[in-house]
Amino acid sequence: MRSISQADISTVPLARAFYERDTVRVARELLGTILVRTNGHTVLRGVIVETEAYRGEGDPASHAYRGPTKRNAVMFGPAGHAYVYFTYGMHYCLNVTTEPTGNPGAVLIRAAQPTSAIEQMKKRRRTDQLRDLANGPAKLTQAFAVSRSLNGHDLTLGKKLFIVKGDSVEPLDIASTSRIGIRVGLEKPWRFFIRENPFVSKQ
DNA sequence: CTAAAGATGTCCT
DNA sequence: GGACATCTTTAGA
16 A cells, blocks of 8 residues: 655545445445544544444444434434444444434444554554554554543544545555454445555454 | 443463 | 453343
Protein backbone atom coordinates (compact mmCIF):
# COMPACT_ATOMS: atom_id res chain seq x y z
CA MET A 1 0.00 0.00 0.00
CA ARG A 2 1.16 3.47 -0.87
CA SER A 3 2.38 5.48 2.06
CA ILE A 4 0.62 8.68 2.93
CA SER A 5 2.37 12.01 3.38
CA GLN A 6 1.30 14.78 5.73
CA ALA A 7 0.46 17.15 2.89
CA ASP A 8 -2.01 14.69 1.42
CA ILE A 9 -4.18 14.48 4.49
CA SER A 10 -7.53 16.20 4.48
CA THR A 11 -8.70 17.86 7.68
CA VAL A 12 -12.33 17.93 6.59
CA PRO A 13 -14.40 15.31 8.41
CA LEU A 14 -16.64 13.05 6.35
CA ALA A 15 -20.14 14.54 6.25
CA ARG A 16 -23.30 13.17 7.80
CA ALA A 17 -24.53 12.18 4.34
CA PHE A 18 -21.66 9.71 4.00
CA TYR A 19 -22.77 7.83 7.10
CA GLU A 20 -26.49 8.18 6.57
CA ARG A 21 -26.69 5.35 4.04
CA ASP A 22 -26.90 1.60 3.83
CA THR A 23 -24.69 0.13 6.56
CA VAL A 24 -22.99 -2.48 4.42
CA ARG A 25 -22.13 0.10 1.81
CA VAL A 26 -20.69 2.46 4.40
CA ALA A 27 -18.60 -0.39 5.83
CA ARG A 28 -17.10 -1.04 2.39
CA GLU A 29 -16.49 2.62 1.64
CA LEU A 30 -14.81 3.33 4.95
CA LEU A 31 -11.86 1.22 3.82
CA GLY A 32 -9.01 3.53 2.85
CA THR A 33 -10.32 6.49 4.85
CA ILE A 34 -8.32 7.93 7.71
CA LEU A 35 -9.26 7.72 11.36
CA VAL A 36 -8.11 10.80 13.27
CA ARG A 37 -7.93 11.14 17.04
CA THR A 38 -6.72 14.38 18.56
CA ASN A 39 -5.67 13.80 22.13
CA GLY A 40 -4.20 16.94 23.69
CA HIS A 41 -1.28 17.99 21.49
CA THR A 42 -1.11 14.61 19.84
CA VAL A 43 -2.83 13.74 16.56
CA LEU A 44 -3.11 10.01 16.09
CA ARG A 45 -3.90 8.83 12.58
CA GLY A 46 -4.36 5.58 10.72
CA VAL A 47 -5.83 4.23 7.50
CA ILE A 48 -8.89 2.08 8.11
CA VAL A 49 -8.17 -1.34 6.58
CA GLU A 50 -10.86 -3.58 8.08
CA THR A 51 -14.54 -3.04 9.00
CA GLU A 52 -17.70 -4.97 9.76
CA ALA A 53 -21.34 -3.98 9.19
CA TYR A 54 -24.01 -4.53 11.86
CA ARG A 55 -27.65 -3.88 11.13
CA GLY A 56 -30.74 -4.22 13.32
CA GLU A 57 -33.72 -6.23 12.32
CA GLY A 58 -32.66 -9.33 10.44
CA ASP A 59 -29.12 -9.31 11.80
CA PRO A 60 -28.97 -11.57 14.87
CA ALA A 61 -25.30 -10.70 15.44
CA SER A 62 -26.10 -7.03 16.00
CA HIS A 63 -26.49 -5.43 19.39
CA ALA A 64 -29.58 -3.74 17.92
CA TYR A 65 -31.26 -7.00 16.89
CA ARG A 66 -33.64 -7.15 19.87
CA GLY A 67 -34.53 -3.47 19.84
CA PRO A 68 -33.20 -0.45 21.69
CA THR A 69 -31.54 -0.76 25.11
CA LYS A 70 -29.46 1.58 27.19
CA ARG A 71 -26.23 0.24 25.70
CA ASN A 72 -27.16 0.27 22.01
CA ALA A 73 -29.14 3.55 22.07
CA VAL A 74 -26.55 5.33 19.93
CA MET A 75 -27.12 2.84 17.12
CA PHE A 76 -30.71 4.07 16.86
CA GLY A 77 -29.71 7.74 16.84
CA PRO A 78 -28.41 9.87 13.98
CA ALA A 79 -25.65 8.65 11.65
CA GLY A 80 -22.07 9.77 12.02
CA HIS A 81 -21.70 9.28 15.75
CA ALA A 82 -19.30 7.01 17.62
CA TYR A 83 -20.77 3.91 19.26
CA VAL A 84 -18.20 2.73 21.80
CA TYR A 85 -19.01 -0.30 23.90
CA PHE A 86 -17.17 -2.17 26.63
CA THR A 87 -16.81 -5.92 26.33
CA TYR A 88 -15.16 -8.96 27.92
CA GLY A 89 -14.70 -6.96 31.09
CA MET A 90 -11.70 -5.09 29.69
CA HIS A 91 -11.96 -4.04 26.06
CA TYR A 92 -13.53 -1.20 24.12
CA CYS A 93 -14.70 -1.42 20.52
CA LEU A 94 -15.31 1.53 18.20
CA ASN A 95 -18.19 1.73 15.73
CA VAL A 96 -19.58 4.54 13.61
CA THR A 97 -23.35 4.82 13.35
CA THR A 98 -25.14 4.64 10.02
CA GLU A 99 -28.64 4.93 8.52
CA PRO A 100 -31.21 7.66 9.23
CA THR A 101 -32.35 8.32 12.79
CA GLY A 102 -34.58 5.56 14.14
CA ASN A 103 -33.05 2.98 11.83
CA PRO A 104 -30.24 1.18 13.67
CA GLY A 105 -26.87 0.46 12.10
CA ALA A 106 -23.19 0.66 12.87
CA VAL A 107 -19.83 -0.20 11.36
CA LEU A 108 -17.21 -1.75 13.62
CA ILE A 109 -13.73 -0.40 12.92
CA ARG A 110 -11.62 -3.54 13.27
CA ALA A 111 -8.16 -2.48 12.14
CA ALA A 112 -6.08 0.46 10.97
CA GLN A 113 -2.65 1.03 9.50
CA PRO A 114 -1.00 3.64 11.76
CA THR A 115 0.38 6.68 9.95
CA SER A 116 0.85 9.39 12.61
CA ALA A 117 1.94 9.50 16.24
CA ILE A 118 3.20 5.95 16.00
CA GLU A 119 5.46 6.39 19.01
CA GLN A 120 2.50 7.33 21.18
CA MET A 121 0.61 4.32 19.92
CA LYS A 122 3.53 2.03 20.76
CA LYS A 123 3.53 3.45 24.24
CA ARG A 124 -0.20 2.99 24.68
CA ARG A 125 -0.08 -0.55 23.33
CA ARG A 126 3.11 -1.47 25.18
CA THR A 127 4.71 -2.97 22.10
CA ASP A 128 7.21 -1.95 19.43
CA GLN A 129 5.58 -4.06 16.76
CA LEU A 130 4.00 -1.70 14.23
CA ARG A 131 1.70 -4.44 12.95
CA ASP A 132 0.31 -5.10 16.43
CA LEU A 133 -0.74 -1.53 17.18
CA ALA A 134 -4.24 -1.57 15.70
CA ASN A 135 -4.83 -4.94 13.98
CA GLY A 136 -7.94 -5.75 15.99
CA PRO A 137 -10.92 -3.78 17.34
CA ALA A 138 -9.75 -3.60 20.96
CA LYS A 139 -6.12 -3.01 20.00
CA LEU A 140 -7.28 -0.14 17.83
CA THR A 141 -9.19 1.59 20.62
CA GLN A 142 -6.19 1.20 22.91
CA ALA A 143 -3.81 2.67 20.32
CA PHE A 144 -6.18 5.53 19.50
CA ALA A 145 -7.14 6.33 23.10
CA VAL A 146 -10.80 5.60 22.52
CA SER A 147 -12.95 4.67 25.51
CA ARG A 148 -16.37 5.12 27.02
CA SER A 149 -16.14 8.93 27.13
CA LEU A 150 -16.38 9.04 23.33
CA ASN A 151 -19.60 7.03 23.13
CA GLY A 152 -22.11 9.15 21.23
CA HIS A 153 -19.46 11.62 20.03
CA ASP A 154 -20.38 13.40 16.79
CA LEU A 155 -17.82 12.46 14.14
CA THR A 156 -18.72 15.31 11.79
CA LEU A 157 -17.42 18.06 14.09
CA GLY A 158 -13.74 17.47 13.34
CA LYS A 159 -12.90 17.41 17.03
CA LYS A 160 -11.38 14.68 19.20
CA LEU A 161 -12.39 11.85 16.91
CA PHE A 162 -13.35 11.94 13.25
CA ILE A 163 -12.69 10.38 9.86
CA VAL A 164 -11.36 12.05 6.71
CA LYS A 165 -11.14 11.01 3.10
CA GLY A 166 -8.15 8.89 2.13
CA ASP A 167 -5.82 9.75 -0.72
CA SER A 168 -5.39 6.36 -2.33
CA VAL A 169 -5.01 6.73 -6.10
CA GLU A 170 -5.22 3.08 -7.03
CA PRO A 171 -8.56 1.35 -6.51
CA LEU A 172 -8.52 -0.78 -3.37
CA ASP A 173 -8.57 -4.55 -3.61
CA ILE A 174 -11.41 -5.32 -1.21
CA ALA A 175 -12.26 -8.76 0.15
CA SER A 176 -15.27 -9.79 2.22
CA THR A 177 -15.87 -12.70 4.61
CA SER A 178 -18.06 -13.65 7.53
CA ARG A 179 -17.75 -11.39 10.53
CA ILE A 180 -15.37 -12.43 13.29
CA GLY A 181 -16.14 -13.42 16.87
CA ILE A 182 -19.86 -13.97 16.44
CA ARG A 183 -21.94 -17.15 16.69
CA VAL A 184 -24.96 -16.18 14.65
CA GLY A 185 -25.31 -14.34 11.37
CA LEU A 186 -22.23 -16.06 9.99
CA GLU A 187 -23.91 -16.41 6.60
CA LYS A 188 -23.67 -12.68 6.01
CA PRO A 189 -20.40 -11.63 4.31
CA TRP A 190 -20.23 -8.29 6.06
CA ARG A 191 -16.60 -8.14 7.06
CA PHE A 192 -14.55 -6.06 4.64
CA PHE A 193 -10.81 -5.62 4.45
CA ILE A 194 -8.07 -4.55 2.11
CA ARG A 195 -6.62 -7.71 0.64
CA GLU A 196 -2.96 -8.39 1.43
CA ASN A 197 -2.78 -5.47 3.81
CA PRO A 198 -0.50 -6.53 6.69
CA PHE A 199 -2.43 -4.48 9.23
CA VAL A 200 -5.64 -6.51 8.91
CA SER A 201 -6.48 -8.64 11.97
CA LYS A 202 -6.75 -11.91 10.05
CA GLN A 203 -6.38 -12.79 6.38
C1' DC B 1 -32.10 -11.48 41.58
C1' DT B 2 -28.98 -14.59 39.30
C1' DA B 3 -26.40 -16.26 35.73
C1' DA B 4 -24.25 -16.63 31.35
C1' DA B 5 -22.33 -14.79 27.37
C1' DG B 6 -19.71 -11.57 25.12
C1' DA B 7 -18.42 -7.80 17.71
C1' DT B 8 -11.16 -9.75 22.42
C1' DG B 9 -6.26 -10.08 23.49
C1' DT B 10 -2.46 -12.35 25.56
C1' DC B 11 0.11 -15.89 27.14
C1' DC B 12 0.88 -20.76 27.32
C1' DT B 13 1.63 -25.59 25.49
C1' DG C 1 -5.12 -24.74 19.52
C1' DG C 2 -6.65 -23.59 24.37
C1' DA C 3 -6.99 -21.24 28.93
C1' DC C 4 -7.94 -17.26 31.14
C1' DA C 5 -8.50 -12.41 32.57
C1' DT C 6 -12.49 -9.45 34.02
C1' DC C 7 -17.12 -7.08 34.34
C1' DT C 8 -21.11 -5.12 31.91
C1' DT C 9 -25.30 -6.16 29.87
C1' DT C 10 -29.10 -8.81 29.05
C1' DA C 11 -32.31 -12.53 29.49
C1' DG C 12 -34.80 -15.30 32.30
C1' DA C 13 -36.61 -16.92 36.86
